Amino acid sequence: MKFDVIEPGIWPELIYPAYKSTVARGPQQPNLRIEAPVPVTQNIVTTPRLLLPNDTDLTKHGQGEPLGEKIVVTGRVLDEDGKPVRNSLVEVWQANSAGRYWHKKDQHAAPLDPNFYGVGKMLTDDEGRYRFVTIKPGPYPWGNHDKAWRPAHIHFSLFGNVYAQRLVTQMYFPSDPLFDYDPIFQSVPDEAARRRLISRFSMEETVGGEMLGYEFDIVLRGRDATPMGL
Numbered sequence: 001m002k003f004d005v006i007e008p009g010i011w012p013e014l015i016y017p018a019y020k021s022t023v024a025r026g027p028q029q030p031n032l033r034i035e036a037p038v039p040v041t042q043n044i045v046t047t048p049r050l051l052l053p054n055d056t057d058l059t060k061h062g063q064g065e066p067l068g069e070k071i072v073v074t075g076r077v078l079d080e081d082g083k084p085v086r087n088s089l090v091e092v093w094q095a096n097s098a099g100r101y102w103h104k105k106d107q108h109a110a111p112l113d114p115n116f117y118g119v120g121k122m123l124t125d126d127e128g129r130y131r132f133v134t135i136k137p138g139p140y141p142w143g144n145h146d147k148a149w150r151p152a153h154i155h156f157s158l159f160g161n162v163y164a165q166r167l168v169t170q171m172y173f174p175s176d177p178l179f180d181y182d183p184i185f186q187s188v189p190d191e192a193a194r195r196r197l198i199s200r201f202s203m204e205e206t207v208g209g210e211m212l213g214y215e216f217d218i219v220l221r222g223r224d225a226t227p228m229g230l
């Protein structure tokens with residue numbers, strides 16, 4: 001990914017003081033060109049063998065059904081011309097319905113769900129489409145400032161054909177009241193670009209009485225690029 005194919009304002013500010021940790025980790029010096037420690041052209045072998053049977057159904061990882069609202073999330077990965085990006089390894093991770101991650105660093109006062117770990121992965125198909133079933137994540141506090149709560153979100157990582165081609169973003173849900181208060185969401189300067197992080201409710205993707213559907217297309221670059229680096 002070259003930065004010059006991203007219009008200004010689409011990717012988040014690397015140093016955004018309201019998002020406190022960016023002040024310590026954001027680059028203070030101009031970029032340096034360095035030799036990559038491993039060949040950046042090393043291929044990812046994105047065969048279906050990478051995938052386990054329930055990687056696309058995060059509600060099937062325990063002995064029983066997880067708590068919360070079961071949903072399906074689907075969308076297409078597209079390039080700047082709207083062409084499908086096939087065979088991209090898409091990984092997702094998220095909090096459970098109570099807003100708790102299955103991770104030792106998340107010890108906040110919300111329960112773990114023994115039937116929900118919050119990780120999944122899949123490959124895009126010939127149309128660039130991915131699809132997974134999960135539980136709608138809850139918002140969670142993150143200590144950035146008083147009453148700092150993240151809007152509900154799902155983290156996405158996308159790999160291209162080589163390990164050097166990795167992009168990371170976050171998907172949000174429509175009409176979340178926390179958008180205006182979240183410095184991570186707000187660190188994307190362009191308002192239209194911020195809206196591209198928000199999934200669309202989809203009656204078409206809704207599955208009967210089982211689960212509501214959400215659509216989230218991911219555009220890798222160009223004027224309509226999805227913000228990355230969140």
Ligand SMILES: [Fe+2]
Nearest residue numbers: 095150153155
């Ligand atoms: Fe998160």
